[in-house]
Amino acid sequence: MSKPVILTGLRANNDLHIGNYLGALLPIVDMANTKSDEYQINLFIPDLHSFTTPIDHGSLQDGIMNNLKLYVAAGFPLDNPNVHIYRQSYIPAHSELTWILDCFTGMGEMSRMTQFKDKSLSLGEDRISVGLFNYPVLMAADILLYGASYVPVGEDQSQHIEFTRDVAERINSQFGDIFVIPKPVNEQHEFFGKDQGLRIKDLVDPTKKMSKSSDSSKGIIFLNDDIGSVKDKIISSTTDSMNLISYSKETQPGIANLIDLLALISGKSIEEIKSKYNGQTQYGPFKNDVAEAMSSFIEEFQAKLLGVDESAIMEKLTTSEKQMNEIANSTLLKVQKAVGLRK
Secondary structure: OOOEEEEEOOOOOOEEHHHHHHHHHHHHHHHHHHHOOOOOEEEEEEEOOHHHOOHHHHHHHHHHHHHHHHHHHOOOOOOOOOOOEHHHHOOHHHHHHHHHHOOOOHHHHHHOHHHHHHHHHOOOOHHHHHHHHHHHHHHHHHHOOEEEEEOOHHHHHHHHHHHHHHHHHHHHHHHHOOOOOOEEEEEHHHHOOOOOOOOOOOOOOOOOOOOOOOOOOOOOOOOOOOHHHHHHHOOOOOOOOOOOOOOOOOOOOOHHHHHHHHHHHHOOOOOHHHHHHHOOOOOOHHHHHHHHHHHHHHHHHHHHHOOHHHHHHHHHHHHHHHHHHHHHHHHHHHHHHHHHOOO
């Protein structure tokens, strides 16, 4: 690898929503288009991560291809030789390195992971898998196999970056210069900018982020929603009884969320949207404007999605997975030799 590596991925199961698009998908596409001259961009589909919590396994393959098509429809450049897409499970080194790293990881380290504790609360004790507990170790393998310096993550996974650094330094200390250490969290955030971890809020409960794992889809605008459903979700979104449009995430989170959405999909600044609607006493016309803008946006995106060439995606996957296997196997061999598994 002649260039430093930026690595990123998004779980393959479940449909993506407008929050994923604006907060994760678009920044990834922008990064692939603007930083590939200086960096190697690795976009991987973390299919092994996809069932750390229960899923419909029969739909996983369709979900993988659907999400890749969403990236391409959003502008992801398949023809760039410095940009790679690959499926995690098609690189067996991910699984073997995870096991080796497991043996250098303490139970206490994993028990302290906030994301594990948060996700465990929504599952019965008999449904908390070892995979969910072990998730950060697999994530560390994903990063270390390719010597990735930068990994865009939200605050909920910052602990995982620090763990990756810890376990890599632990092995380097014992066996020599094996792994490239990813940059610390503060440098990661500085590199990716202030928009990292953008959180679009749920339309029904605007105090919570829009999430694929929500109990109800009424507050979520999925990228494959029909246009009537998109409009209905916006019109019926939760606001308040103040009858005055102002931008306050503390006192009027529903209105603020709609203003954020309208600004992002229209390409206008928050200040422009605020100046147009600030002080209005009726929410109906404002919601109608947001609904029309969002439905037009979704309709245009779905038209682009229909035009995506699936064979081009498969060709890129085949090429990238061959290249990534070579890189990952080279790193794995260094580790295997260090721990005594190979001469």
